Amino acid sequence: MTAAQNDVRHRTPQERAALGKAARRSVPRSSHAEYAPTEKRPDPVDVIEAQSARRVPELVPLRYGRMAESPFRFYRGAAAIMAGDLAGTPRSGITTQLCGDAHLLNFRLLASPERRLMVDLNDFDETLPGPWEWDVKRLAASFVIAGRANGFGEKERTRIVNATVRSYREWMRRFATMGNLPVWYAQFEEHDVQSRFVQGLGGRARDRWEQAVAKARTRDNLQVYRKLTRVVDGEVRIAPDPPLVTPLQDLLPGTERTELERMIRKLIKRYARTVQSDRRFLLDQYRLVDMARKVVGVGSVGTRCWIVLLLGRDDEDPLFLQAKEADESVLAPFAGASRYASQGERVVSGQRLLQATSDAFLGWERVDGIDGRRRDFYIRQLRDWKGIAEPEKMLPTGLQAFGEMCGAVLARAHARSGDRIAIASYLGGGDAFDRALVTFAELYADQNERDHQALVDAVATGRVEAATA
Template sequence: MTILATAPPAHRPPRRPAEGEPNGSRQHGSRQHGAGPDAARRADQGRAARASAPRRAHAEYVSAPDRADPIDLIDRQSRSRVPELVPLRYQRMTESPFRFYRGAAAIMASDLAATPTSGLTVQLCGDAHLLNFRLLASPERRLVFDINDFDETLPGPWEWDVKRFATSLVIAARANGFGSAERRGIVTTAVGAYRGWMHRFATMTNLDVWYAHIDVDELAPRLTDALGKQASKRVSRATSRARSRDRLRAFAKLTEVVDGERRFAADPPLLVPISELHTGRDRDLLMRWLSSIVEEYSATLSADRRSLLARYRLVDFARKVVGVGSVGTRCWVALLLGRDDGDPLLLQIKEAETSVLADHLSGSAYGNQGERVVAGQRLMQAASDIFLGWQRVDGLDGHKRDFYVRQLQDWKGIAEPERMDPDGLALFGRLCAATLARAHARSGDSIAIAAYLGGGTTFDRAVGAFAEAYADQNEADHAALVEAVRSGRVSATAP
């Protein structure tokens, strides 16, 4: 998503809301939500939290003497995954510090557990790095900008998401060769945007916060006015690319006709049709097992969406590799057809494991990890996929496994930070920060958090310092994985 690459300089934390204003906030932003005794009490609670967790204290990060071995943490996750795919996960994580960071949420969760927190809780994304913010389709067929990954979602300290996001900006900026002053400006601008938006959401009614979203078609003219015609062209190209990444494109790319029937096309190890994983009775058993997941998960959809799903028939399944941190989890794609070959539906059936945050927080209200993911996504996203649901099944290996299901591809636009200049990354950071603040405001106390943050830049600068320090730690951990591969401690193979 390179539409932000020509943003104007933004090296000072904004006092006013950043670009990417969620719909609805301009109309109601001046009306103080709950401006009575309860609001005052909540604001006092936020300010009082500074006593136990001063805002300057968020700058601190020092590797503890008894810090867990990062390779052990990654290896512990790998033990429950598909063995033949684990080396691919390690190979992807060795490619760069940023790719390592994408797979190292468990390591950072362990480190964040030792940092100060305000005691104010929200629904966390749990993995809020900048590539988990992207263009998506709403059920109304509007292109929106939102968070996209909720595998680690859990209630917890809002600061953890902010720090993981801020650190991802530093790592991306270092990869692009930006200097320390540029990196500092990018991060403090983004954190300042989060702070400014949390203040804005604190003045809005609960329903206005809930309805707030970033509509790309409405955002584009504002960016064009601010950035000029070149930005307009980039906005148009990015939105066109996102809209082209739909189910028909995925259908054409991932399937082929075999003996007159549509089937998934093999692209091992990234996409392996069920017919190439097993033959005979084992293949039939796996086919029935996967079919039962799709059939039974529909009970978690609303009645109208169950009716829509029932209009499609199952045709084929394949195992699919996704992401970096998720490599090795059991992930399947299902091909369904409606009235004909021009009416495909592609569903992703992804294993949901225990959140990496669970060892450090009070845990989930949901016993089913798939339901945990879906509930967190519905709470944090402005508009979720109409086929989003979950299911628990007895695995063919005898272990119970939780899955969540959603469409495989539906108007997705992915950021390309490596193509952004400092101004572009700064503007993209502000857009992500506005989105993160809105997601947190839907589940947390925006009045208390805004009061804790205050009107100055103390918190912004503190998180900027933390992000630089943790980016150093991430580079050291990446180097440790590279050495572990070189020494044979772990195995990494390219696809």
């Protein structure tokens, strides 16, 4: 816990509310509408290339190819670019634990260890303490970018962003009236989302929600097991699907493969120390049978990501784990370095703080790679009842309802990890902040389009190489 967070525990609610109101005087809520690129703003392609220099070289063209597809896909991979831009925007001085990449597709259906389906934040690669406004602004801009992709007009986009930010503000004010334990236990389960955000929509939108819920329940270890494996000489093995899935035996020659396999086995064995003792007991009942490299996401393409197949009682009792490389947060140059020595622990600690309930097998470890470089990883299940939104299929009313849900979920995460009373006091009961973020989101969507075009041009001129898969 930081010194600032520790101070919060010893202030009265009145003192915390006064802190938020005082911040309005120095940083008016209307000032959050501001965005203009600075004269010294880095070339966006330079920023992307700097990240790529630390990644697997043969996968970098795939990252560029995915980001070049559309402004929204570019935005998903451009968290580092936006972090630099957000650093120059007004801030109230009130901090919380940030997701760091709170665009709309990082709000998903997830399973709790108690086998309840809920909506929560999903991606924490960039998590770090920082200004709460940064997450809200990244979320708001993502809805404008998605709305433009769907052909929605400016008035429709305004309603969507306004509703998203209003939901964040109103839920934060609600959490500010609650005690610590009720806030900590708060979560958005499937039936809560249905009644609060889905029920009032048209029949087609409700049908899509029910279909998404049903589909999420099928996306479990057994489903991914059947999809990603095959039997070879009587043994279950991960099936190759290069470059997206490449088993170790197809990735490296004999000696190097043996060293890499030894490293991954060591990683899985040692990481177990970072999970709860009861779950460590459960993990010990599985045996490791195969490993592969997997390409994931858009912004994460090129990071070292391994999937590991373990079997329990028999060949129909699988557990798929994903070990993903954790690098320094893109927020660190602007919000300060993590207090954790391991970037994997940074990710896991941030996830546990922000999520209502986290993956039963979530943990971290640091190992030496076969190239001699020490790397941090975090580990979780590959798939466990995950459902992702499809904004391209949503009408304006559906995207607005989804925005309201995302705003509520983000408010709960920030209320757990920051001074909810000060934030709520700063936001107030009026819509000044909501309206400001509508303007900011449109301005930043313009910037994102310019940055996307810069990458498209870089591909066209041969400055960078793009590939598809």
